[in-house]
Amino acid sequence: MTSYDHELNVALLAVQRATLLTKSVFHSHAKGTLNKSDASPVTIGDFGAQALIISALQHNFPDDEIVAEEEAKDLRGDEGKTTRETVWDLVKGTKLEDGKAEEVLGGALKSDESMLDIIDKGASQGGSKGRIWAIDPIDGTKGFLRGGQYAVCLALMVDGDVKVGVLGCPNLPVSDSEPLEEGIGADASDEEGKFGVLFSAVQGKGAHSRAFSKAGLQEAHSIQMSPLKNISDATFCESVEAGHSSQGDAAAIASKLGITKPSVRMDSQAKYGSIARGAGDLYLRLPVRKDYVEKIWDHAAGDLIVREAGGMVTDVEGNRLNFRLGRTLKENKGVIAAPKDVHSKVIEAVKEVLAGKQ
């Protein structure tokens, strides 16, 4: 049996290095935001983090395929020159303060031209065969721009099954027992040692968290979802962006379950990490539009981390997320994550509320 120890080590270090880059972009305050064809934002941080992660994967696993969110199109040609130069400066200037760790990642990229090609190596169509990495270089770009939560996300799928998942959450508290709060300010994340956590999981081996570091990896702690005796005591998380998840439906579902605590709204897969460490209990993502298809990079790492921490992750129908169908989760609508023993109860409430709308 494959242990995935090397894959996990590379994934953790690659995410840690990319998170150093996104943190430095956050503090430079000029985020070079562009609007993509679907009107969603992308920043120099997204491009830079994707380049660093793919470069590390190619160095270690040259034959693996990669499905990544961003493409280098907007950085090519004269029009993209200024943004390209800024991204290149960032990529060139981001190193882990540990020579051995940098060596594992293959060190620096060669040139700005090669950086563009590396970014575009994330164009795989995905599927159900072989080894495929899914990368979301910044998940929750809107949260990143607001100074809220965001996550650097990386997962390895083998024959369509998520085997390794890593989430870098620079603005979440290090402590697993800290109460769940909405996005924190940029200043708070600067308090050295208090913020910044890496979540990880390997299939069959449980889920872990560790403090973020600028050098090598810190010591890991095992995490579990919180045991929930009464569903009415649950704390649930949902998106900050009302356009990403129906907050009205979530409120109706919570009320059906007798939940009285207000939701905790936070951007990104930080929601998966938070419930996996027991800081919250449920994650509800209810479709706003019938035609929206979820992307695999928005869920692959979080899905494994929550399941390895004792949870169950499905769509609104109660079906497992299907990562075998390409770049999107085209057979699933929405996401419902909960501790295993209460998940079916939550799905019942979800079905009742959604059926009542038709």
Ligand SMILES: Nc1ncnc2c1ncn2[C@@H]1O[C@H](COP(=O)(O)O)[C@@H](OP(=O)(O)O)[C@H]1O
């Ligand atoms: N209409 C929609 N419904 C659901 N998710 C959407 C959406 N439009 C964009 N998204 C996704 O929502 C992600 C953020 O999730 P959240 O709301 O949980 O923070 C975005 O990731 P990026 O920020 O990586 O683009 C994007 O992929």
Ligand SMILES: [Mg+2]
């Ligand atoms: Mg995006």
Ligand SMILES: [Mg+2]
């Ligand atoms: Mg995303």
Ligand SMILES: [Mg+2]
């Ligand atoms: Mg993204």
